[in-house]
Amino acid sequence: MRRSPRFLAAEILSRVESGASYANILLQHNLGALSEPRERSLATVLVNGCLKHRLTLDYALRLHLRKPMSSLPVRVRQILRLGAFQLLYLDKIPGAVAVNESVELAKTSEPKFTALLNGVLRRVMETGWDLPWPEAAREPVRYLSVRHSHPDWLVRRWWKRWGFTETEELLRLDNEPAPLWIRANVLRTDREGLRERLLLEGVAAEPGERVPESLRVSGLGALAELAAFREGLFTVQDESSQMVAHVLRPQSGDAVLDACSAPGGKTTHLAEFMHNTGSISAFDRHEGKLRLVEELAGRLGISIIHTYPGDARELSGVEDESQDGVLVDAPCSGLGILRRKADLRWRKEEKDIEALPQLQLAILERAAAKVRPGGTLVYSTCTVEPEENFEVVKAFRSAHAEFVPADLAERLPFSLSDPRDRRQAEKGMLQLLPQRHGTDGFFLAQFTRREV
Known part of the structure; x- marks a missing residue:
């Protein structure tokens, strides 16, 4: 069978379930096998959709199976999910086509299961969404799950924190396609100039509401094919993470340290803020990831970033109390960006959250030693879990009275309308939530080191 979108999706899904790699990496490396943009788009939708909706798909499929899903070969499970996803979620694909394509796909790798696939998927097509869901009032967690x-x-965890309605809205948003944001490189253009250029290249772009450099784009296609991308006029970066540079707000000529810099979106944004004058020390424990920082800086025309391989708990090579600004974009559970990483929800366990705060605090404390008196320290994560955010900040402040919180509202590039947010910001912290702010789940905290 030719390398079709469904064939490629089944291969990627099988490799993800076996733990071989991450979905976004496999898509990036394999989509080139499909020649048509619409085929690449379909393969991406199928992979991300089957991963995000896996539990719901399995629930619908199990109603028509005589044996557990786990007893079936990996490839059969993926073909069943692919077929069910098309039947339940993709209105533009006729049901008969979804079933027949799934059966044909099975003939190439699992021919013994074609009859089972045909029968089960036809019953899924007949049943549709008329499923016996758990009763929400009696089993709210199981229903939502x-x-x-x-x-x-x-x-x-989320139901205990926010209740049924707000949790359901967050879960719903996690399953929607993530918006694509880019950041104008202000060293070479401005947002309106970039928008006009992209329109000439067939890319629709709308200005963001929170960050002056941000644009929300659609129809982007392959980045390398865009002249505006090759010329370094923009980089891809979510709008919420673009807020970091505005909060740290380094000046031209400053010395800045980024403790966890790869892949370089925030690092290069800081350099643009500094008008490419001064110096940025960019650390990451993986040399390969630092090459991504260097490549991005080169494409954007930035020369002030100096990369250092090493553990962020050590930060060797930079003197203590020497930096005007320090950023700790800490390694975290990533539970604020589940809509961007389709397989992440199945890779995480609750014990992962329990282990992270100790690492995050160790990095924050070491990085804090690099901040000069009067300098700024910013801590950020892409998670919504308080243990990784508020509790880390609380532990840091209790041990470091020399750092005082700074009102975030004075540096954010947008105004806060919710009184809860304003009260947080006055204490130097802000938790952004998809269901409340329409952003990724993102946390920011800002401190100033007392003058001697």
Whole structure:
């Protein structure tokens, strides 16, 4: 069978389930095998959709199976999910086509299961969404977990924190396609100039509401094919993470340290803020990831970033109390960006959250030693879990009275309308939530080191 979008999706899904790699990496490396943009788009939708909705798909499929899903070969499970996803979520694909394509796909790798696939998927097509869901009033966590395809332990955490309605909205947003944001490189253009250029290249772009450099784009296609991308007029970066540079707000000529810099979106944004004058020390423990920082800086025309391989708990090579600004974009659970990483929800366990704060605090404390008196320290994560955010900040402040919180509202590039947000910001912290702010789940904290 030719390398079709469904064939490629089944291969990628099988490799993800076996733990071989991450979905976004496999898509990036394999989409080139499909020649047509619409085929690449379909393969991406199929992979991300089957991963995000896996629990719901399995629930619908199990109603028509005589044996557990786990007893079936990996490839058969993926073909069943692919077929069910098309039947339940993709209105533009006729049901008969979804079933027949799934059966044909099975003939190439699991011919013994073609009859089972045909029968089960036809019953899924007949049943549609008329499924016996758990009763929401009696089993709220199980209902939300199955209906919106999130692990039970995570739903329980969020349900206890926010209640049923708000949790359901967050789960729903996690399952939607993530918006694509880019950041204008102000060293070479401005947002309106970039927008006009992209329109000439067939890319629709709308200005963001929170960050003056941000544009929300659609129809982007292959980045390398865009002259504006090759010329370094922009880089891809979510709008919420673009806020970091505005909060740290380095000046031209400053010395800045980025403790966890790869892949370089925030690092290069800081350099643009500094008008490419001064110096940025960019650390990462993986040399290969630092090459991504260097390549991005080169494309954007930035020369002030100096990369250092090394553990962020050590930061060797930079003197203490020497930096005007320090950023700690800490390694975290990533539970604020589940809509961007389709397989992440199935890779995380609750014990992962328990282990991270100790690492995050160790990095924050070491980085804080690099901040000069009067300098600025910013801590950020892409998670919504308080243990990784508020609790880390609380522990840091209790041990470091020399750092005082700074009102975030004075540096954010947009105004805060919610009184809860304003109260947080006055204490130097802000938790952004998809269901409340329409952003990724993102946390920011800002401190100033007392003058001697």
